[in-house]
Amino acid sequence: MEDSQExxxxxxxxxxxxxxxxxxxxxxxxxxxxxxxxxxRDVEDAKDLTQEVFIKVFRxxxxxxxxxxxxxxxxxxxxxxxxxxxxxxxxLGMKAPLSALSDPSPSVSExxxxxxxxxxxxxxxxxxxxxxxxxxxxxxxxxxxxxEIAEVLGCSVGNCKAAYHNAVIKLRxxxxxxxxx
Numbered sequence: 001m002e003d004s005q006e007x008x009x010x011x012x013x014x015x016x017x018x019x020x021x022x023x024x025x026x027x028x029x030x031x032x033x034x035x036x037x038x039x040x041r042d043v044e045d046a047k048d049l050t051q052e053v054f055i056k057v058f059r060x061x062x063x064x065x066x067x068x069x070x071x072x073x074x075x076x077x078x079x080x081x082x083x084x085x086x087x088x089x090x091x092l093g094m095k096a097p098l099s100a101l102s103d104p105s106p107s108v109s110e111x112x113x114x115x116x117x118x119x120x121x122x123x124x125x126x127x128x129x130x131x132x133x134x135x136x137x138x139x140x141x142x143x144x145x146x147x148e149i150a151e152v153l154g155c156s157v158g159n160c161k162a163a164y165h166n167a168v169i170k171l172r173x174x175x176x177x178x179x180x181x
Contacts, residue, residue: 032078039082053078124174132167
């Protein structure tokens with residue numbers, strides 16, 4: 001992407017242009033994900049942190065003055081956010097290697113275990129507040145984009161993403177406190 005094109009996208013994004021925001025996310029999302037993955041060595045943490053970074057970036061975009069490149073500014077936010085996350089100490093849960101992104105044919109026992117976990121997660125989702133439950137189901141089960149979910153629920157994309165993030169945190173609490181049956 002040329003510098004003038006990126007400057008134009010940033011200006012449009014500052015004015016709320018969803019297409020410009022989407023194009024900026026598309027441009028940098030993978031790069032930021034792999035950066036955060038390298039810092040955390042955990043796929044799920046990297047996914048969550050990447051999402052959080054982009055929420056933070058677009059909330060603070062009005063403050064971007066262009067004193068550095070957008071990419072540098074983005075990396076600064078990603079670095080600070082990831083370091084803050086890591087400073088909270090060891091995270092609970094299983095650490096998933098990057099190879100976990102691929103799903104080779106599972107054995108019968110793996111399939112049964114996965115189905116059992118799915119039921120456990122579905123019960124936890126059911127316990128979420130209505131708005132959070134709707135967002136999780138629309139996103140995780142139905143595969144809708146944040147833009148589509150925002151249209152469905154009549155809220156902004158940023159609020160939708162924040163609500164999804166908060167729902168994931170709540171789900172982790174529920175799942176941590178209730179052992180798999």
